[in-house]
Amino acid sequence: MAAALTGCTAGSKSSSSSGGDVELSFLTFETPNLDAAYWDAAIRRASEQVPGAKIKKLVSPVVDRTAYVKQLDSSGQMPDIMPAINPQGFAQAGKLAAFTPQELTEFIWPRSNAIDGKIYQLPYNTQAVPLVYYNKALFAKAGISAPPTTYADFLEVCAKLKAKAITPIVVGGGGKDTWADMYPLIAAIATDVYKGDPRWLAERAADKKSFDDHAFVKAVDKVAQLAKKGYIDKAGLSRSYADTEKAFRDGKGAMYPMGSWFPASADAKKPGFEVGVFAWPADDGSLVVPAFTGGGLSVSAKAPDVELARKWALAFQLDKTNLDAIVKSDGAIIAIKGYQPPKGMGPIYQDTLAVYEQALKKGRVTTAFSQENGDGSLLPGLSDKAALGVQDLITGKKSANQFARFLDSEWTKAEQ
Known part of the structure; x- marks a missing residue:
């Protein structure tokens, strides 16, 4: 597990001493379609748009990311930013930060998967299942x-x-x-x-x-x-x-x-x-x-800078190049207003x-x-x-x- 976490302490909340940047841990997962190169490039593009955020990439060693986040949370190591976890339980316990209506204006289904009227996971991707x-x-x-x-x-x-x-x-x-x-x-x-x-x-x-x-x-x-x-x-x-x-x-x-x-x-x-x-x-x-429709990023309510973490999550999720990359690599149906898939997508x-x-x-x-x-x-x-x-x-x-x-x-x- 330590190797899978690339030598980092999961969920670290410490800030970088260089330049006053805030360190935010970001849990990723790797699949044949979404490999390490995909995540590294997407993280770099989002970080270029959000000065002050220094991202520490973590990699889930198991398929069930929700269960893994629960494990980390039980030891006080919940990541600051997490993709495609089930917010149930975390949201009701006050462990996740809700996105504001203003932050959701670009999404086609802004109320998708609401919990008590609030959105804890960015609804950026629709998947027909099956x-x-x-x-x-x-x-x-x-x-x-x-x-x-x-x-x-x-x-x-x-x-x-x-x-x-x-x-x-x-x-x-x-x-x-x-x-x-x-x-x-x-x-x-x-x-x-x-x-x-x-x-x-x-x-x-x-x-x-x-x-x-x-x-x-x-x-x-x-x-x-x-x-x-x-x-x-x-x-x-x-x-x-x-x-x-x-x-x-x-x-x-x-x-x-x-x-x-x-x-x-x-x-x-x-x-x-x-x-x-x-x-x-x-x-x-x-x-x-x-x-x-969902699958997007969630933010811990205990992130060292919750507003910065939400801003970074939105930058990651709304970046056109990031969206094109996940369409090409994972066949995503993007649920963001005005988005058009890249040209040359295959017949299937x-x-x-x-x-x-x-x-x-x-x-x-x-x-x-x-x-x-x-x-x-x-x-x-x-x-x-x-x-x-x-x-x-x-x-x-x-x-x-x-x-x-x-x-x-x-x-x-x-x-x-």
Whole structure:
């Protein structure tokens, strides 16, 4: 862990002695799309705009940044600036500084993920979570000429693929990447629960509903039945996220439910690999896209200079070059007024953006189950429990009703 933190003391609040600069610790995370070079360049550009801020870069050694920040906070080492953590719990405990309405005027969804009416995470990036990416060559091999538009069509597509000995749906979930098994469930909840009741999870948080609710169980059972019919690759549950993506690119399955960051990799690799994209179909064929807007920086309420930290966070988040870099590297859909993606973005990114924009205009964009950060979201830690429960659902160890009761039980434990 010390090595992962590049030799720095996590969350240090000391000020630099040179030039009166204030030292602010900035927690980052590295992925194949967002490597050290990306973070170093983005930090440099933001710092050039905010004199007086000296940034100490920290690197999270684990995927679950929220859990890691909790660990640091327990020892008085909470970083001053943090990307894409879940503000739940931290905000209510007064550990995060809220952004002012004036600071949020450039954002398209300035109230996204509000907690008690306040914003603790800059809502700069929208991610469709998930869409369904599909291998056009494998569809053609199975005699499928177009993506499905209803859920009945989707089941027919799965049956045709399986009849040709083609695995219909690729999922992941191995090792630290348990979250990679969640996407069929997130999609089914969007079409079967959130489409009809956008505030369903808020009602669950207020104890007006339970996970044993009929609509929720119906959505969960769709995933269980896909697995039971052999449409989901159960072996994929042992794959890491990177290996799961590679399995799809290598033709190990025809459909890949994944977040809208996938095009950044897909457009850059394996020329000639033709990929299409569609929204997970609803029963009635209506267009529904689950999405999350947020993912931006949060600022500790105990930063040595909170105003300077917020100013630096805004500079980092609004810088056009930084935004272009994350669009190119991570397929971001930027939720900032007037922003246009850089020219030359690949066809899969363009198609992904088109599906999302069509949902905004002609369909419905819902929240994405387990991705919510505002009022009425899952309690901290429950998204990880849900991912473990999905593994049992896909392997047949839990029925839909057992999965629902498991979540209710874990919710009760988390409240205690």
